[in-house]
Amino acid sequence: MTQQTPIVSMRGIHKRFGAVLANQGVDFDLQAGEIHALLGENGAGKSTLMRILYGLYRADAGSIAVDGRPALIRSPRDAIALGIGMVTQHFALAAPLSVTENVILGQEGRLRLDLKSAEAQVTAAAQRFGLTVNPRAQVHTLSIGQRQRVEILKALYRQARVLILDEPTAVLIPQEVEQLFQTLMRLKAEGVSVVFISHKLSEVTRIADRVTVMRSGCVVGSMPAAQTSPAELARMIVGQTITSVSKPRQLAADRPMLILDDVWADDDKGAPMLRGISLQVNAGEIVGLAGVAGNGQTELAELIEGTRACRRGRILVDGADVTRAGPARMMQAGVGRIPEDRHASVVGDLTVAENMALEHLNEFGRHGFLDRARLRRHAEQLIAEYQIKARPEDRIRTLSGGNMQKVILARVLERRPRVIVVSQPTRGLDIRATEYIHGKLLDQRQRGAAILLISEDLDELLKLADRIAVIYGGRIVGVMPAETATPERLGLLMVGMSHETGGPDHGAQS
Structure with a gap:
């Protein structure tokens, strides 16, 4: 030129x-x-x-x-x-x-x-x-x-x-x-x-x-x-060399930790959205869920989080039936949730320290009052561990998207959940924050957590997941090992052009 x-x-x-x-x-x-x-x-x-x-x-x-x-x-x-x-x-x-x-x-x-x-x-x-x-x-x-x-x-x-x-x-x-x-x-x-x-x-x-x-x-x-x-x-x-995280060899992943068995649920208008979802996530495994926005991913995450009712079917966490459980019982059962909208997952006018304890503030109470010194020590520990660029007293709305996501990660992962449902974890984040989040998810996999990773970024799914399921029209239309998946093959399934597995739960329970 x-x-x-x-x-x-x-x-x-x-x-x-x-x-x-x-x-x-x-x-x-x-x-x-x-x-x-x-x-x-x-x-x-x-x-x-x-x-x-x-x-x-x-x-x-x-x-x-x-x-x-x-x-x-x-x-x-x-x-x-x-x-x-x-x-x-x-x-x-x-x-x-x-x-x-x-x-x-x-x-x-x-x-x-x-x-x-x-x-x-x-x-x-x-x-x-x-x-x-x-x-x-x-x-x-x-x-x-x-x-x-x-x-x-x-x-x-x-x-x-x-x-x-x-x-x-x-x-x-x-x-x-x-x-x-x-x-x-x-x-x-x-x-x-x-x-x-x-x-x-x-x-x-x-x-x-x-x-x-x-x-x-x-x-x-x-x-x-x-x-x-x-x-x-x-x-x-x-400004420095970035080392891309790599997926370690998978540990034995034969213990079912999350089972969705013929699950049905409605959307916000009462119309059927999830139609017979069957899927299994084992301990020490990341199962990626690919799909074009609006095909039931949000409703599925809300179902597992306990914020959406299950109309039919069963949800099991480590063998316990939690089909009708609400958010509090889901957390008690060992489910950690990292929602797709990070801004909706925090209270903007509260501090970083308060948001880090948001889901278990009762643990920081003392004679009916909040123990702010203990709350601050707790935040300082997590800020250091998760490399968050913020102070405990900062209003969380002043943080960048990457640092806000780290606060949510810290809040969820410190509880060592057995099942983690994470939706669009790196949407809008830059390369440094993305690599950090990926590393933390792989750490949880090595710890033995079962992770359902919902993402519209196919590169992210291919990099992190052990198996990838595709959702289309509220149904699982394919499940395959990540090493055999390609962006083109996944893309066709995502728009309903190819049903390659012979049934919605083929490979899901293996």
Whole structure:
């Protein structure tokens, strides 16, 4: 790629939030028709930089040029007018409306809607960029990958020449990732420039032309993607060599610790969600549960935690029937729970020390009063053991996502549970925090705990699990040893395209 005037040039960008300097004199260039990966740990400043470019934040100092001309970007409207679009992890779509209505929503000069004409225009734009979407489909009926395509189409329909994608593959199955990458290569050929923010370094080195790494609000390196590797990028991101945890040889795993026997349960509206789930997790084993969001994973976790009623079937923990048990009895039976929404698992205005003891505060009581000295000592011990960057008296809402997750881990694992149900444990976490969480889960496996790991990240499941089950439509549609599983095979099962095991509980009780 020949050097030319960058389509975007950011110079000396500074941004402060209170005492935190999020961007410190950042320079960033984006060439026309390139895919430029922007990497860094959570808090490194990459999302702040792109939010400034899209007009969601205003820089305290620095300048932006588009096509070599100074640009004043005070809002997303200004960015869109300059041909800059952004697709975040949380899509901004109106679920009851059609694809076409979402794409043209907010367009200026549209006092009257000619839906037929608009559908033709949206179809033409989709075909041009290779985005397979039905213009008449209602958004609420679409898969995550399809919704992402609508968001991209919405930006391109507004003549975007620069597309910012924030963690675009985080919730996609492998087949959808491939479709996304084909779209990006097509956009690149059309001259569209892409900023690709991701924690998945193998994807970055595969799709990107250039890579820029940020750390502590500064750029620490920028290079052609072909001249680096995932290991080198990981070292640049954290400032030191990161050793990826490896799964030790499995100890004898023939003692059933968690048994789900023909379990049925309803969703929040009273409609059937779990339909005859049969699954077994043995002591010293991690069973991964793969599935596209909304296929019953959340309900299954709540069932085992005791927060959702079981309509039919049995749940056994170490041989004891806990089918009708509530949360307190489930904990007494040895079930530890690490829910998918870490913010909902803590009380934001309470301290770190109070949150660490939240599920057993009665143990810190003394004559009807809370023994705060003992509570603090307990927190200090766990903070040191779990390498949490916080003080006992800090409000937990002030912690980063990684440190908040460590608090929840500490609270659960110090009880040495026999069964651990963990949902999306590293969602939104950077490479350092992810490796730490993975190491702790493998430690629990070696201790002999039975772990049900629910994750939409197939790389995570393939790395940690001994067996992987796939859930689709509230049923287990496949169970296989992790060493025989592939992302492609799992992806097909996740969208209901292949039932390879001959029955929902095949291999589940082995």
